[in-house]
Amino acid sequence: MKRREFVSKVAVGGSILFVSPFYLNSCSKGGDSATDSPDTGNTDPINIDLSKSEFSDLNTVGGYVYYDKYIIIRSGESAYHVLSKFCTHQGDWVEYLHSSNQIKCNLHGSMFTIAGVVLNGPATRNLAAYNVSVSGNILTIG
Numbered sequence: 742m743k744r745r746e747f748v749s750k751v752a753v754g755g756s757i758l759f760v761s762p763f764y765l766n767s768c769s770k771g772g773d774s775a776t777d778s779p780d781t782g783n784t785d786p787i788n789i790d791l792s793k794s795e796f797s798d799l800n801t802v803g804g805y806v807y808y809d810k811y812i813i814i815r816s817g818e819s820a821y822h823v824l825s826k827f828c829t830h831q832g833d834w835v836e837y838l839h840s841s842n843q844i845k846c847n848l849h850g851s852m853f854t855i856a857g858v859v860l861n862g863p864a865t866r867n868l869a870a871y872n873v874s875v876s877g878n879i880l881t882i883g
């Protein structure tokens with residue numbers, strides 16, 4: 742391989758490596774992507790103090806809050822659910838409908854069960870669901 746050819750191939754390869762993180766990031770915000778993947782490498786449990794004001798909506802059955810990549814839902818007196826807040830269709834934030842105990846994405850109308858399972862598209866993949874437990878005022882995800 743001639744030097745010029747080698748440099749040309751390395752330059753092209755370097756461009757691909759440089760572009761790849763952007764490409765992957767942009768895919769995560771659109772299309773039927775894997776943004777709701779439950780793992781980004783961090784498997785440490787997350788503890789949330791429910792007595793803090795930003796979580797006050799969880800004091801009421803039917804309430805929900807967004808925290809980081811999650812939607813945290815209180816569907817019953819002692820029933821909590823944690824799902825990805827990102828719709829698996831194109832990444833809009835989903836919301837909880839207490840009246841039907843379902844999750845809805847308002848952008849294109851996808852519906853999910855409280856466990857994150859697709860009921861109606863256009864989403865075709867389930868929302869990521871996370872383990873959750875509550876002890877006193879501390880809610881633990883993971």
Ligand code: FES
Pocket residue numbers: 828829830831832833846847848849850851862863864
């Ligand atoms: S982003 Fe299209 S249905 Fe949610």
